[in-house]
Amino acid sequence: MESISRRSFVSGAAATGILATFGGLAGCAPQAVDSKANSNSEGILDANSLEQKWSFEVPPEPISDSDVAETYSAEIVVVGSGLAGMVTAVAAAEDGADVIVVSASSKGISRGGSNFGFGTKAQQAHDISITKDDMRVYMKSQLGQGSFLADNGKWADILNHSSEVMDWEIDKLASKGLNVSLEPGFTDPDGVLTMPAAAHNFFTDELPLGFKDGAPQQVNAMVDIFTNDLGGTVYFDSPVVQLTRGGVPNGIEGAVDGCIAKVADGSYVKFEASKAVVLATGDFSRDKDMMAKYAPWTLKTFGDVLTFDEPDYNVEANWSGLMPGDGHKMALWVGAAWQKTPCAPMVCNGCAGPTRQGPMGNFFGINMNIKGKRYFNETTNFSYGGFAITNQPKQTVFGIWDSEYVNTQASWDYYGCTVDAVNGCVPFTPEEMTASWDANIEAGTYFKADTLEELVAILAENGLEDTEAALKTINDYNRYAEQGVDEEFRVNPSELFPISTPPFYAAKSVGTQFLTICGGIRTNSQMQALDASDNPIQGLYTTGIMTGDMYGNVYNFVFPGLNLGGVCGTLSYLLGKRLATQ
Ligand SMILES: Cc1cc2nc3c(=O)[nH]c(=O)nc-3n(C[C@H](O)[C@H](O)[C@H](O)COP(=O)(O)OP(=O)(O)OC[C@H]3O[C@@H](n4cnc5c(N)ncnc54)[C@H](O)[C@@H]3O)c2cc1C
Structure with missing residues (x-):
């Protein structure tokens, strides 16, 4: 019937x-597959395992x-x-x-x-x-x-x-x-x-x-x-x-x-x-064995955020895996x-900080790892910025800038802004941008201090391992900005701005965001x-x-x-x- x-x-x-x-x-799961990784008879993978x-x-x-x-x-x-x-x-x-x-x-x-x-x-x-x-x-x-x-x-x-x-x-x-x-x-x-x-x-x-x-x-x-x-x-x-x-x-x-x-x-x-x-x-991305075979770097890098439980075929915006x-x-x-x-893994979110090229930009100022060192030419997009973080110790980095940075451009696009603001999202003025930084400080996602020494001391409480190296990096960067030549990564001189006007700001990023494979x-x-x-x-x-x-x-x-x-x-x-x- x-x-x-x-x-x-x-x-x-x-x-x-x-x-x-x-x-x-309910009850609609496809034929179950064993989710255990493969191995030879001793349980150890070798070339024959291929x-x-x-x-x-x-x-x-x-x-x-x-x-x-x-x-x-x-x-x-x-x-x-x-x-x-x-x-x-x-x-x-x-x-x-x-x-x-x-x-x-x-x-x-x-x-x-x-x-x-x-x-x-x-x-x-x-x-x-x-x-x-x-x-x-x-x-x-x-x-x-x-x-x-x-x-x-x-x-x-x-x-x-x-x-x-x-x-x-x-x-x-x-x-x-x-x-x-x-x-x-x-x-x-x-x-x-x-x-x-x-x-x-x-x-x-x-x-x-x-x-x-x-x-x-x-x-x-x-x-x-x-x-x-x-x-x-x-x-x-x-x-x-x-x-x-x-x-x-x-x-x-x-x-x-x-x-x-x-x-x-x-x-x-x-x-x-x-x-x-x-x-x-x-x-x-929801099948661990498939990830192990076909995307080992991605599994290793995002293994702690990916979930491999029952598939959810209705999954939409999600950062822990999609389909099986x-x-x-x-x-x-x-x-x-x-x-x-x-x-190809799809990842986004580079080093946090005010992005001069809209939401898809990496933060172009100092990107520093926990050793207090810059690690690449920062003027890239948020995906390459994210991949660069995955290679850093503890996948932890800091963006550092000063209060004058807000005046390096007349308006600031954020996620949601569109060309000619047809959807009603209007870019921030410098004043609104500063207010947004302060809101982030309020929320605990940005840090702020009146001196660079105080700022790196705050960062030390948040994972920075070498404050002396960090201060040297900032001072070197300020010299590069003054002379218009970055002696390390040769960042385009148009993006070199000194970190000299208090208050000083920093943001911390841990890892980057997985979207899909x-x-x-x-x-x-x-x-x-x-x-x-x-x-x-x-x-x-x-x-x-x-x-x-x-x-x-x-x-x-x-x-x-x-x-x-x-x-x-x-x-x-x-x-x-x-x-x-x-
Ligand atoms: C948070 C987030 C934001 C993203 N934003 C963007 C973006 O802005 N731009 C962009 O280009 N990409 C974006 N992506 C990537 C995005 O997921 C893909 O580009 C796009 O959604 C893939 O579409 P698709 O139709 O191939 O697969 P899906 O959208 O995953 O659709 C797969 C369909 O197949 C069905 N299905 C699965 N298994 C079976 C089965 N056994 N039998 C029958 N049906 C089945 C599913 O239920 C679903 O209906 C984003 C990813 C994430 C995680």
Whole structure:
């Protein structure tokens, strides 16, 4: 009876385009994998261990047909209702493709809200011109920062189509009441990391901070478009647990032609795909074994903040890991290969202090470690600033400045500010900026003193190990500022300001912030999954953060919002269009 009524509900949903759901998450976990790290027989890893398999690489028992309660069919089955999955679905469905979305989450989910794009109508509205020739140069520099390891074909698709796809998104989202704004650009005094305003935020009057509230609104607008405007169906609360290849669960021959989801009552539902299965299941930062194998540096660096308990498929803004890598595992089980480049951690938050280049800047003044030493050229962005902290003793550093620093520029952007303040966030005046420092002192996150000796004494109570070295570093820095030459890291003279006018300020940073791990299944530039010989597996595609070989080593925010805008946006849109016309 229950099965019949559920079937009736779902087919009705498919017919009318309303959302279908199989119930809550309880009991919906995919096939469990042993989370213990692998080892040889003595429990000690050695070179031979590389030949061994991790438990997540071993396919579970195939689900038998007799366990499948219901079957649905479409041309394209998209797995995952994050931004990547929903953009793929909408792009394909609006060109007439028959698309089903199957997702483990209970709604469209996303996080953040910076969407990279260039040559867009939003930029034109603010007289910001970035041509493809300009972008070619930025991209060459960025690909060089990743040693040209990334799949340049995917980047070329972004170079050639970002403008058209971001304009499409702007129009689609405007139809659902979302406005667009632009985060301020980043200016590197040396030019290397400069990027004009290219991160698009989507916002409403109720939620004006698009950089943090935009993406969840974007993805649910896409769900709305897919279901209500295009008549598609999203099966929520339905974790996919196995793919079918050649008609066989976890098969390794023929085309991938469907997938099987486990629903709340423990039964299985099969989704047949005549053209393609698109995996868009997010990252794998919630699986410790996968992190150990594919992202060992990230696991070591962030092991104390990452959590590896039961997956939460609805996780949005979070700093302790996101998804359990189900899509990656299922693709491996049917013969897909892992990407060739190292997986790229996305981290942010450099040394704390007033950032002259807006919220994505590192603090450009003295960045000092607990030994009282500067450790790099500080004039970088907050991601590179964060990576630099991870190499410092106890991952602990201090930013130091004086009260005059506030007058080094007329206004101060903070997180939420947008070009021309279209969302109502107005940059701070110097007076407001000083007030914000004092608020931080009140909150205990900044320190303040009338003399440099007092300031380093406070820092000594907060982890600074060598006050003499710290004072020498500050005095040396003041000499560099006076002479206009930094004798250590040669910081651009335009950023050398003496620390000489009391009161003096400092901020402490411990570690940096983990966001996600980018990468996964090896794909060609058309996002088609490849096997170990680089041959495409017919019918299987991946997109979103799990896209293979997208980044050369780390996600560095030089292209702010590249994942939401470039990968979940441009590449997913192009994939949807290609599949629709295939
Ligand atoms: C706090 C924070 C802020 C961020 N801000 C930004 C930003 O501003 N700009 C940016 O570019 N990037 C940002 N990121 C990175 C961001 O997470 C990704 O860019 C983006 O959300 C990835 O989208 P996705 O669609 O690939 O995956 P997700 O958004 O993770 O979506 C995956 C979907 O797949 C579903 N799923 C998982 N497993 C299964 C399964 N077995 N079966 C069916 N469905 C499944 C999930 O439930 C979900 O619906 C941020 C990350 C964090 C942590």
